[in-house]
Amino acid sequence: MNKGLRHMLRDDDLNHEEQLEVLRLGMAFRTNPYLSQPYQGPQAVAIIFDKPSTRTRTSFCVGVAQLGGYPMVIDSSGSQLGRGEPVADTAKVLTRMTSTIVWRTFGQDRVETMAAHATVPVINALTDSFHPCQVLADFLTLAQHRGGVDALAGMTIAYLGDAANNMANSYLLGGAVAGMNVRIAGPHGFLPDPSLVDQARTLAAENGGSILVTTDPVQAVEDADCVFTDTWVSMGEEDQYEIRSHPFLPYQVNAALMAHARPDALFQHCLPAYRGREVTAEVIDGPQSVVWDEAENRLHAQKALMTWLVARSRGDESLLQGVC
Numbered sequence: 001m002n003k004g005l006r007h008m009l010r011d012d013d014l015n016h017e018e019q020l021e022v023l024r025l026g027m028a029f030r031t032n033p034y035l036s037q038p039y040q041g042p043q044a045v046a047i048i049f050d051k052p053s054t055r056t057r058t059s060f061c062v063g064v065a066q067l068g069g070y071p072m073v074i075d076s077s078g079s080q081l082g083r084g085e086p087v088a089d090t091a092k093v094l095t096r097m098t099s100t101i102v103w104r105t106f107g108q109d110r111v112e113t114m115a116a117h118a119t120v121p122v123i124n125a126l127t128d129s130f131h132p133c134q135v136l137a138d139f140l141t142l143a144q145h146r147g148g149v150d151a152l153a154g155m156t157i158a159y160l161g162d163a164a165n166n167m168a169n170s171y172l173l174g175g176a177v178a179g180m181n182v183r184i185a186g187p188h189g190f191l192p193d194p195s196l197v198d199q200a201r202t203l204a205a206e207n208g209g210s211i212l213v214t215t216d217p218v219q220a221v222e223d224a225d226c227v228f229t230d231t232w233v234s235m236g237e238e239d240q241y242e243i244r245s246h247p248f249l250p251y252q253v254n255a256a257l258m259a260h261a262r263p264d265a266l267f268q269h270c271l272p273a274y275r276g277r278e279v280t281a282e283v284i285d286g287p288q289s290v291v292w293d294e295a296e297n298r299l300h301a302q303k304a305l306m307t308w309l310v311a312r313s314r315g316d317e318s319l320l321q322g323v324c
Helices: 016-031 055-066 087-094 108-117 132-145 166-178 194-207 217-221 238-251 291-314
Strands: 044-049 070-075 100-104 122-126 156-160 181-185 210-214 226-229 266-269
Touching: 016 132, 016 166, 016 291, 044 055, 055 070, 055 122, 055 291, 087 108, 100 108, 100 291, 108 122, 122 132, 122 291, 132 166, 132 266, 132 291, 156 166, 156 217, 166 181, 166 194, 181 217, 194 210, 210 217, 266 291
Parallel strands: 044 070, 044 100, 100 122, 156 181, 156 226, 181 210, 226 266
Antiparallel strands: none
């Protein structure tokens, strides 16, 4: 037990080959939803929500069930975590009763503390700093539509909008691990932390990719294979939309901007989307958009990730069914 305990707290917790293994397994789960049953028993998976959720909640709950387990959903407002119990204490309790801990929360330090005191895999289902599960699903969507997992290296992806948020951070690290050419565009004051950009550049160099951070949306999108964006206003800040959105207006993904990408470029958005704001309806509802496949792929990618982490932690390669 716990022969090689692994967590997924940020995108570079997987190296290049490991990311490929998870994505290949995700493709296999697309074909056979019941390919592996790492939680047969059923074993419980703790799924904790400090933030509202639709896709994360649905995909993890359905995914755990399809993996033979019991999804034990915990809303922080109804738990002792929400009343100030130390994260370390919660970790020590949950790891005696569950096989994996999934947490959608605020500070990155919270999932890191959980992992430091857990004896089962811990998965970051979103923090203010990173959203690694979303990026795995996004790359799985690219693989689905553009030649498979082995075709990802060397692709050019562009992310536009709030470039200081968790999605920009995860595209930087996840794309660098994949060996992609990652371009991030946003306005001054909303660009990634330079230290994180340096980390991504080091990873990209190791894996044959590149990193570009710019304030020019056209430069970012030029000849891109896929264009990504995200809402300009985070959860809980909706009443500040008019003020917060002004710097991002030049970064709206519309037909004119998409025309600078490759003719067959895809469009992805992690959702929820606000048509007429960060993206126009003609793009998100148009033929280049694969957002619904992207949303579905949260299920397949997360099942693959959970299976991979459990297999590595238990030293049980049979759970991977020869895919990896």
